[in-house]
Amino acid sequence: MRKKPFLPLLTGLLLSTSLNPVYALQLDGLTPEEAGLKIAAESDRRDTGFGNSTANMTMVLRNRKGEESVRQIRNKTLEVPGDGDKSMSIFDEPADVKGTVSLTYSHGLKPDDQWLYLPALKRVKRINSKNKSGPFMGSEFAFEDIGSQEIGKYAYKYISDEVYNGLDCYIVERYPQYKFSGYTRQVTWIDKAEFRAQKIDFYDRKNALLKTLKFNNYKKYLDQYWRAHTMNMVNHQTGKSTTLRWDNFQFRTDLTERDFDQSALKRIR
């Protein structure tokens, strides 16, 4: 293997720092709501333009006794300019749900369009999007936690700054604006350097702390897009937890709209 020259790397680092300077966001004079939205918009802007991506997800569910149960899901995402993403999830494990596939066209505040393919009957079922708050695959992640986080789905409020895990972070509260959410609010820690979510506290409908989600092992793709490779959700009220492990991220593959239609839903494995 060729040794990489040290200097260009350093220059690159300096360059990227000067292009995306820390504290670039000017929040002075803004109301907390305007500041919160500005932070969320910057985070969204930095994740725009990835085109499409695929990744494998391993979900480890743990109950209070520490007993584990595993799910394997392959995910495909297509960025849709001017609308929410299209995504497809292919279930590989547990074996009895193998071959089940879900297709989602997410929108901002408008309800998502969602179809489910059931392999035993070879049936495609359009399902409603009311079940936002229910557990995804029996895990501590609700459907609304797993779904595409479009900026229009929340109202925002900037609270304060805090150092979290050694990273300078904004604390922003967000309030679900879509119907049927299980939360009154979510408190998010977003690092100032890269605008990545580091931690989210979820408050239930009674405004009691329900869950905490922590993002770890961030890696950068295409020199721009950060993806957390470990997400750990702990339910404070039940003591159960779920860890998502992501691997094999691929960006700008040959996926097209045709890979996210109902014909694809029926034949994908």
Place this chain on the structure above:
Amino acid sequence: MIKLRLTAPAGLIFFFIASTCTADWSGNITLEGRHFSGEAASARQSNNNISLSAEPEFFYQFPDSRDNIVFTSFARIDQTDSERSHVDIRELYWQKIARDWELTLGINKIFWGVTETIHLVDIINQTDSVENIDGEDKLGQLMAQFSLIQDWGVIDFFILPGFRERTFPGEDGRPRFTPFIIDTDRALYESSDENKHIDYAVRWSNSIGIWDIGVSHFSGTSREPRFIPDFSNPQQPVLLPLYELIDQTGVDVQATLEAWLLKLEAIQRSGQSESFAAAAAGFEYTFVGVFGSSADIGMVTEYLYDERDSQPLNDDLAIGARIALNDVQSTEILVAVLTDLDNQSNSYFVEASRRIGNAYTLGIELRGATNIATGDPVSALRQDRFLQIDFSYFF
């Protein structure tokens, strides 16, 4: 699940640099026990039955990911009913996927429709009715399917050679819808080509906003037979299935609102003596997180209509609930009662399932009928109510 990644042979690597094809085996083996609590109609029937089935599936994707081969076979060994012991190829097809079309050649299973308690529009595959009386198990159908995928929807064209006869329980089999034996060895056909008649079908479907719409037409041998009594052996009269040539136009529509699903299926069929219409319409409403738990309850109500008086579901109301606990074991319970609005006869079923560990599931099913009016077509079900317990291993 056994996942193999087959790397292309060395000589082909030049052509398929870094590409791999995927081959994948999966399936299930199920042990099923049934107990019939009512007295058997015939001395040859038994109150208990054990049955073992297997459904292995093989999937192969070519390196270009634009060609697939799928093979799914099914086999059952039944303790008492030799008609229920059977083998079938559910799927064995090659599929070519292009930008705006797909071509499928071979044996395949196709589902059309939206309603839950009856599948009127669904007509491509024959029902494997020895499997269960819910009509959801299908035999593989030989076909050439060409799908045109456009902005204005999908059009599927089907050429269907090789008719499959419906399976029916034998003399020893339970449950049976009629007290008479259906002699499947002496099936009658309207067409002189018998089961060699080639059938055709076409369907347009599209999703427009909240609407999912399908319009279909089928021309060929009816999947649903009429029955001709045969008294040639006066000691034991039997029914002969008669498969006539029909034309059936179908419509299926679903509107998906935030909490409501509104559904309609309707057909018009001609060719089985008089032409007739049939329809099913209803709704599904979901309660999420009931009683502060993470369980959902989906309430299903469907009205079933058929112009033919001889049909068991000709003026019936189905009311059901689907309960999903959303737990780690994916526990689900489906309960439904069908009431004949003419004579208040009821039939009911309960289906429950739960995962055990990572690779097993346990299912419980109860089917029966109460308050049966004399002469109602479901009367046999009163005697043949049963409890089923099944245990499956998935790989």
